[in-house]
Structures are given as structure tokens and as C-alpha cells.
Amino acid sequence: MGNDNQIRIGVISCTNIVRKVSRAINLAPNATLAAIATTSSIEEAKSFATSNNFPPTAKIHSSIESLVEDPDVDAVYFPIPTSLHVEWAVRAAEKGKHILVDKPVALNVSEFDQIVSACELYCVQFMDGTQWLHNPRTDKIKAFISDPLSFGQIQTVHSCFTFAANENFLKNDIRVKPGLDGLGALGDAGWYTIQATLLANNFKLPKTVTALPGPVLNDAGIVLSCGALLNWEEGVTATIYCSFLANLTMEITAIGTKGTLRVHDFVIPFQETEASYTTSTRRCLSEHKVMTELPQESCMVIEFARLVGEIKNRGAKPDWFWLSISRKTQLLVDAVKESIDNNLKPVLLSDW
């Protein structure tokens, strides 16, 4: 049951990711599952709500439209195909709903900026649904990378996220369809790797982005695997690699002048209750474990609901930090895509 201090969140559809995020909302002390909008049948949504422990008060909406107009909903989680994000995020913002939008947020940054405008105009909180950024481990990683004594200055970072999709996924998943999630592996797996390289560079944008030779596209031109190089000043570089065609691998290797960070499961930790990473200085390696009382998706919901609560209950302004790093990620996704489309030509970020 909700209480007045809980942010009332509405979700859309009955997919696996909604199952996961619904559980996360249930676990978050400052949020409650207020409603679900079905994209198919009311019966399915009812059954989904029951089997996923929605409070009995949770409403079942027969359309997204009805959900975003519900006065008893503070915020909406959007796990819908990317091509539908702009329309629905903007419509939700117009109704004063705070928005949690799955990555990739948009098909390109100009679409993204329509969401930015709506959030600014209607003073609503934005967050993209990248869960690993909210794992307590991520703060520890940031602290290590920011420490001039143990890590020094960043020199290079390599991040990859790959998984071997099955035949059905490669034929039918929305992530391989031009009309739905047209950014393919780049918008999906690549989004995480780009955020990891941004994090390692304290969210400073690189100067240039160059797609690496050898991207694999499907017949519809959707990226199934690709790599890219990001360049900052003074020889600081990052390489990313994302793929639907290779065994599950989720790496960050960040190398500074004095220290090295290694993470092997940065996107989804191998264990839900603890997450590890390795730091080293010269030949001295240290393993670190970070306990996570709540799964990282709950940490995300808690932070999102906290920010919404500040606005709703204390008249605060939205916090644009999450929007800012999300938009930077979109910029870089766009740049990799542009470089792929332009025969691997480097894209200067100052052009944006």
C-alpha cells in the first residue's frame, strides 16, 4: 500500500523488463506501483499486476493515453520501443508526469531535445533507465577514478558489452527492427559502453568519435555489432565495442597514469547482492566487493522517486544531472552512427 510520501509510478506493458522494474518499485521505500497501462488485453494486465505484487489499489489502464492522464500517477516508466519515446514522453510531461525512459532515449539527439524542451517547460524530472549507474559499486568506481593519488590521470578506457542473441531475437526483437529500435546493438548494448567511457572521463564529452572498421549490419541496415574510438585532448582515448553476436561480456578497463580499474559485469552484476571490481597500482592488485542491499534497479527507482519527491513535496526544481549525461550519451551514439553511415569518417563533437 502506498503512503503520502511514496511517489506513485505507472508502468506500461507486461514485458520482462516491466516485471523487473515493478519488483524494483515494490522494493523502493519511496515509490509505489500506482498503475499499469496495457498494450494488449486488460486481462493480461490484471494477471500481470497480481503475479507481480501490485498493490490492490493499482489501476489498470487500457491505453498509455489513459495512464498519462491519471491524476493519481506522479511518474511514468516508459519501456516502449524507442521510436515511440518522444511522442509519449512529451505527452506525459505535458500532463506534469515525471518520466523514466528506457535507453536508448531517442532515435537521435534532435528527438531527444524535444523531450528536453518538454521537461524544462513542464518542470518534470527526467531519468533514463540505465540501472548500473545507480549500483553502489558505481560510486566506488567513480571515487577510484577521480583519485589523483591512486588512479592519476585517465589515459584510456575500453568498454564492451556483448551478448549472443538467439535466432528469434535476431529475426524478431524490436532492437533489430528499423521502425522500432533502429539503433540496434549501438543503441542498446552500446549505450552502456558509451556511458562507461563518459563516466571514466568525468562525463566530459570527447572531441571526436570514429566508428571502427568492420561493423556488422543486418539486411535492414541495423547494427548488430560495432566498435568506436573516442578521443579527448592530449591522447586520451576510449574504445567501445557492442554486439548481439558474441558471448555475454560486460567489461570496463580504465587505465590512468597511476592506477587501473577492471570491472567484468558492469551492466548487470553476476550477483544481485554484491558487486565486485578490481583496482591495481603497478603489480599490486586489489579485489573489492560492494554489498548491495537492494538490486541496482531499485537504487535507480529510489533516486528517481527522491528527485520527484523533492519537486512534488518541497517545490524543488528538477535535477538535470541525469538528463545531461543521458543527452551526452545520445550525442555519442548519434556520432558513432553518423561515422558508420559516412564510411567511418571521424565526427567532430564541436559540430553539434
Added chain:
Amino acid sequence: MGNDNQIRIGVISCTNIVRKVSRAINLAPNATLAAIATTSSIEEAKSFATSNNFPPTAKIHSSIESLVEDPDVDAVYFPIPTSLHVEWAVRAAEKGKHILVDKPVALNVSEFDQIVSACELYCVQFMDGTQWLHNPRTDKIKAFISDPLSFGQIQTVHSCFTFAANENFLKNDIRVKPGLDGLGALGDAGWYTIQATLLANNFKLPKTVTALPGPVLNDAGIVLSCGALLNWEEGVTATIYCSFLANLTMEITAIGTKGTLRVHDFVIPFQETEASYTTSTRRCLSEHKVMTELPQESCMVIEFARLVGEIKNRGAKPDWFWLSISRKTQLLVDAVKESIDNNLKPVLLSDW
């Protein structure tokens, strides 16, 4: 003391690497330290021989020339600057000496091929001094990567070798001097990373090599840090990164369709007596430890002496496997250098 079955190896100079390799020769049951050639004073060489447990029979030569003419020497280890390799390797081969040559073997592949010709003409065994290839762990890694059931088909491999050189190194080491080891970090650290990507691809040469934007050169134009992309058919890629400017890091991450391999200390294992690596399939990670009774540099000497023994005692032909992968590595080092020199233009390997 040597015996008839031991291959008599001569070494040159009194540097740290010679100290290490001399110990390795002492530990190898099929090799003996037969001689040392000084590049400075006889006294220093005598003292070096004593403190490094050379047998009392070991000869002290006042020049490399005298060493390569010594009839009681079967093979010579060359830890001299790269710019001197061709001349001395060829002169040693002419005298029928088998040669163990430190990496990078030559300043370019046409120099390398003078060594190849001499080895073929005089029927002498060649090996480059890359020690990690002889660590028992490397065979285990190869077996995992070659296993279609657990690893599948290679999709991508990332390898980096970096260390933070001090000010003195960056000013005075032969590896930053155009006249001596003009290939800089690429010929030194990069050599290892390129061999790692070749190993992951069963020593098949890539189709193209492209240097990545952002190489760092010193005032004399020597590479201090750089990266490159290697492309095989069907979207198989590798990225390498080598640097004298970043914390010690020695990674291989190889991702196949079914499995992933991770090695964190591939060049010089953190421990001399055991070496570890990690394999994973989906979310199931396994740590493996390989015991190494002898240090990897001894394994190298044992293999080299075994091959020399086959020729010396059984009339066998030289084994060209090590020469072949060494030459491929030189080809790829050259290609990265050419790409850096040509504004990062891709280099087609079929051009060679």
C-alpha cells in the same frame, strides 16, 4: 657444468634482461651458459658472470664478433638495440649460430627478411624473445580459444600492455631513441598485444590494420602510446593499445560466440609460480590457475634449446613456426606504424 646434451648459449651485455635470461638458461636442463660478450669492460662481464652463476667454464668475450665466432657456442641470445639486430643476427647465422633475438626483431619487415634469408641459408633455428608465449598458461588459453564448443568463433579481441615509464626512461631509454629502438612503445609493448591478437585468431593475419586517432609521439617522433584496429573477414576485429604513459596493465579480453577469455597479466604473470586466467560462458565465470614449475623465460629457453638440439644432434631442419609468427608480428607492427605515418589510413595486408 654443461654436458653434451646441453645447448651452449652465449649472451651479450650485462643488463637486467640478460640477468633474467641467464637465470632462465641456468634453470633449463637442456641449456648451459657458455659465454658472455661484454659491450663495455671485461671486468664488469667477469663480475656479472660470477654473480649470475655462470659455470666456471663460461668464456668472457671482449666483443660480439668474438662471441659469434666461438666454436664452443651453439646459439646466441641478442638483447641488443633493435637497430643492431640484423647485422649481428645475420653474422651469427653465417657462423652457424642459432639465434634468440629480442623483440622487436627488426625495425621493419624488409630488415626482418634479411634475418629470415640467413636462417634459411645457414639452417639455423630462430626464435624471438617473447617469453609469455612459452608460459604453460598460453597453451591452456589457446586450447580454450580453439574449442568450438566452449568458445565458439572469435568475434573480437582487445589487448593492451601499458606501463608508466619514469622520467629517466622517457629521456634516455633506447626504446625512445630513433637510432636504437625507433619503434618505441609500438615495437616494445605493442609487439606483445599484436601477438596476443594473432594468437586469438590462430595466427591468421588480418586483412587491414588501422592506427587509431590520438597516438602520442615524443619530440623525435617515437611512439609513446598508440592504438590500432585489426580487421579479419566477417566483422572479426581486434583492438590493441600500448603505452609508456599509463599504469602497468597487461590485458587480453577475447570474445567468441559462446565464450569469453580474460587475462590480466599476460606479459609477465603477477606470480612466477602460477598464472591465472578466466573463462566464461554466459553468466558462468571460471577462474583457472596454471602452475609454472619454471619461470616462463626458462620455458622459452627449453623450447629453443630443444629445437636447436634436434638440429645439432639429430640432423633435423629448423622449425619455422616461431619465425613465422614473429614475422607476422613484425608485419603488423610495420602496418600500424605505416598507418600512423599516413594520417591513420588503413593498411591492406595483401599489399605486403
